[in-house]
Amino acid sequence: MDPRITVVTLGVSDLDESIRFYRDGLGLPLRDRDPDSDIAFFTLEGTWLALYPRESLAEDATVPADGSGFAGVTIAHNVAEQSEVDAVLDAVHAAGGEIVKPTQDAFWGGYSGYFSDPDGHLWEVAYPPLTE
Known part of the structure; x- marks a missing residue:
């Protein structure tokens, strides 16, 4: 395996709120997207940050979406x-x-x-x- 991480995807509860936080609040560069899309990508140095609805991300990974507390990742x-x-x-x-x-x-x-x-x-x- 090549030692690189290309995309970090965060499961979010409110996509629009999270886009505002990362784009408007922190100034991350949002890639062009269809306003009806259920995913958002930010281009970072050497990787992308993606925001995707938590329920959909859990479904894609075939795990329960109701996790709480510290997930062991920062x-x-x-x-x-x-x-x-x-x-x-x-x-x-x-x-x-x-x-x-x-x-x-x-x-x-x-x-x-x-x-x-x-x-x-x-x-x-x-x-x-x-x-x-």
Whole structure:
């Protein structure tokens, strides 16, 4: 298997609300789409982020859609400078995202914080000094 992830698909409860959060609130570039489409794609560096109704995504994977609590997955967004972590989380808060863990020095030597999107998907925003 080639070591790459091409698409991360998030199951969402309200597609329009999630599009607004990611496009308008966080500024992710939404690919052109038919307004009646039940999926949205955002083009990112090296991958795509897809939003798809949670029920439909669970049906496609043949699993129950009623999962709750921590799913054991987070998505990480690394930035080039420590101050960018705070700036991104400020933008997330302004867009209506919930700050789950405020920014702080991390045990692994970097600086990070966590937020959740309207459906509770966890994102870590981090400055990892090891990428310098």
